[in-house]
Amino acid sequence: MKMTQETLLKKLEKENIFLGKTLAEKENKVEILTDINHTLEVKADALEVKAEKLEITVEDLKFQLAQLKRMLFGTKRERFESNDHPEQLKLEFDIEENELKEAIVAEKEKISYERNKAKKSHPGREALPSHLPVVEITLEPSEDVSQMTCIGNEITDELEYTPAKLYINRYIRPKYITKENEAGNQKQVIAELDRPMPKCIAGPDLLANIVTSKYVYHLPIYRQLQRFMQEGVHVKSSTMDSWLSLVAKHVRPLFAVHKAYILRANYLQVDESPIKVLDRDKPGATHQGYMWVYHSVMQKSVFFDYNKGRGQTAPLKNLSEFSGFLQTDGYAVYDQFGKKENITHLSCWAHARRYFDKAKDNDLTRTSFILNLIQKLYAIERFIREQESTPDKRKEIRLTESLPILNEIGKYIADNRNKVLPRSPIGKAFEYCTHRWDNLQNFLLDGNLEIDSNLIENAIRPLALGRKNYLFAGSHDAAENIAMYYSFFATCKKHEINPEKWFAFIIRNINDTKTSELKNLLPQFIDKSQL
Numbered sequence: 001m002k003m004t005q006e007t008l009l010k011k012l013e014k015e016n017i018f019l020g021k022t023l024a025e026k027e028n029k030v031e032i033l034t035d036i037n038h039t040l041e042v043k044a045d046a047l048e049v050k051a052e053k054l055e056i057t058v059e060d061l062k063f064q065l066a067q068l069k070r071m072l073f074g075t076k077r078e079r080f081e082s083n084d085h086p087e088q089l090k091l092e093f094d095i096e097e098n099e100l101k102e103a104i105v106a107e108k109e110k111i112s113y114e115r116n117k118a119k120k121s122h123p124g125r126e127a128l129p130s131h132l133p134v135v136e137i138t139l140e141p142s143e144d145v146s147q148m149t150c151i152g153n154e155i156t157d158e159l160e161y162t163p164a165k166l167y168i169n170r171y172i173r174p175k176y177i178t179k180e181n182e183a184g185n186q187k188q189v190i191a192e193l194d195r196p197m198p199k200c201i202a203g204p205d206l207l208a209n210i211v212t213s214k215y216v217y218h219l220p221i222y223r224q225l226q227r228f229m230q231e232g233v234h235v236k237s238s239t240m241d242s243w244l245s246l247v248a249k250h251v252r253p254l255f256a257v258h259k260a261y262i263l264r265a266n267y268l269q270v271d272e273s274p275i276k277v278l279d280r281d282k283p284g285a286t287h288q289g290y291m292w293v294y295h296s297v298m299q300k301s302v303f304f305d306y307n308k309g310r311g312q313t314a315p316l317k318n319l320s321e322f323s324g325f326l327q328t329d330g331y332a333v334y335d336q337f338g339k340k341e342n343i344t345h346l347s348c349w350a351h352a353r354r355y356f357d358k359a360k361d362n363d364l365t366r367t368s369f370i371l372n373l374i375q376k377l378y379a380i381e382r383f384i385r386e387q388e389s390t391p392d393k394r395k396e397i398r399l400t401e402s403l404p405i406l407n408e409i410g411k412y413i414a415d416n417r418n419k420v421l422p423r424s425p426i427g428k429a430f431e432y433c434t435h436r437w438d439n440l441q442n443f444l445l446d447g448n449l450e451i452d453s454n455l456i457e458n459a460i461r462p463l464a465l466g467r468k469n470y471l472f473a474g475s476h477d478a479a480e481n482i483a484m485y486y487s488f489f490a491t492c493k494k495h496e497i498n499p500e501k502w503f504a505f506i507i508r509n510i511n512d513t514k515t516s517e518l519k520n521l522l523p524q525f526i527d528k529s530q531l
Contacts, residue, residue, distance in 0.1 A: 056423050059362075128157050135160075166231055169203055196508050200246045207247045208504035210240065215485040216462070216499050220470040241474075248481040251506055255484045257518045258491075262303040265296035266324030267448060269456040270334065272310060273463055276472035277479045286472050289479055291463060291486070294318065295456040298448065301524045302459045302490035304483035308476065312336065325446065327453050330432060338439065347439035349374065350452035355432050359425035366416055366426055373409050377402055381451050391447030398444050406441055409433075459490045491523040501531045 176189040196204060213219040221240055228235050262268075272292045279287040292314045294303040307314040312333045319326070319337060327346035328334040338345030353374050356367045380401045384394050413430050420427045433440060443449045463486055473479035492499040506521055519525050 056421055060423055128159055164209070166206070166228070166233055196511055197246055197250055200243055202243045204504045204507040207243060207507060208500045210243065211247065211485060211503060212489070212500040214470070215466065215482070216489050218462070218465045218469040244481070247507065248484065251503075251510060252484065253515075254506065254510060254518055254521055255487065258301070258487060258522055259303050259305075261519065261522070261524075262294055262296045262299065262301050263318055263322065265299060267297050267327075267446075268319075268322065268324070269295040269297060269327045269450070269453045270315065270319075271295075271329060271453060271456050271460060272314075272331070273460050274310075275306070275463065275467060275479060275482070277476055278472055278474050279476070287476075289473070289476070290314070291460075291483060292318070293456055293460055295453075295459055297450060297455065299524050300491070300494040301522070302456075302487055302494070304463070304486045304490075306476070306479045306483040325442075325449060327450065329453065330436065344442055344445065345439050346442045346449060347436040348453040349377065349440060349443075350454050350457075352429075352433050352436075352440060355425075355429035359429050362425040363420065366420070367429070369412060370409060370429075373405050373412075376405050377451065380405075389447075394447035395444070396447075398447075403444060406444075410437060459494075462486060462490065488523065495523050497523050497526070497528065498531065502526070505531055 171193060173191045173193065178187045178189070180186055197207075200207070202210075210221075210224060213224055214221060221237065221244075225235055225237060225240065270293065272290050275289050275291055276286040277289045279285075281287075287308065289306060289308050290310045292305045292307055294305065295301075296303075305314065305318060310333075315333060315337070322337075323342040325344045325346055326334070326337050327348065329348055329351050334345070337343050353371065356370050356374070360367045360371075380397065384397055387393075389397065413433055417427075417430045417434060420430065422428075422431065443451050466482075466486075473482055488503070489499045492502055502523060510518070510521065513521060520527070
């Protein structure tokens, strides 16, 4: 019996040892599984963060794709019209076919009624311009009217066009010689040939027509050569290139004066736009150059400056001594000027509005609220223009009417900024305004300032149209000439001056104008009666 108890104890000890080892192994496995579980939880959290980032990226890419499709196939119109409440649910319902037919019939009757009504109340055609020459054509009846009395005339005006024509100016200068004097000498006399560009066979009016056809009406040189061929005049493209080169050198001193007066202004709007340029260093490819555009709002004048790049070198070169108000878009290069004490940096509300317009599909409620307020700002600006208010009056109206709206926009952005994803379209719109909020309010400082930089974008539009027609500049020198012509003609447009007449006048008179008086030939200063 005693041996049996000892055996049993030993057996129990062995079992305890085995169970202890098993328990230790189990505990070790539990620790391993716990570590694995923790690792998996960390990985799961990381994957959730990654999935959230990927979701944001996908939404961002979808937004970019939608914007590209809109640029290619959609409307570029940014006007906002809010006819409903974004927070209200929309009801979708079908209309029965009979109701549709009745609506179409009613609409057709309305159109027919309005059309008949318009015919009865039509005031007649507008009178033709009185300054045009009139060619009178008298049409007598085919019957014998010798025994009749004329009781009046029935007059009908017709607007007609005489196609432009090429002709030759042939200067014939008779040569005279005096009689011999006592010493047997004679003197030859001939009239002086006074041509503004002696080395150019083309006359001022022809050169003005070629230049304005290309840079105002966007007609490439090869198409103009085709028009000459239709008139039986064959001009080589190299010949016309030499004409353009000569006339560019002829008027370039005036461009230097133009640049000096614009950069001296104390309120400038600045923007940049790309232009492709053929480069000898890049055979088979074009160089991406940039036109930096400066608009003097007070002078109503524009200066295009060609540069090979989009870096800060170009504006630093031209604005190193600038002092006053500078209005730009959100390009980071301009931020350095806002830090200078003598420069007040203005941002553009049209660019800010564009961000919210693009975000409408992302967050209609918030974008509608902001766009409605921006619409009120522009309604105030439209009222100011219609009233032709003085700068002091404009400032007074803005401080009274626009400032409360700006405060409301700022408060709404501050309250909602942290409630949206930063990389979402509405988040980007909020960030754009937040980082430039002081600059967006600076137009309140002076009544001469504009709420946006649309005026300079309108001045750049001819460059965009030109790019679609002549595609690129032939060289960097040619791009500089393009900048000069766009500067002149954009300024002519702002002052309602016929660019072709002005340019022909410049070609004829620049040689006889003193350097100190070249200013008076510029479109913004010229006496229009001379044209």
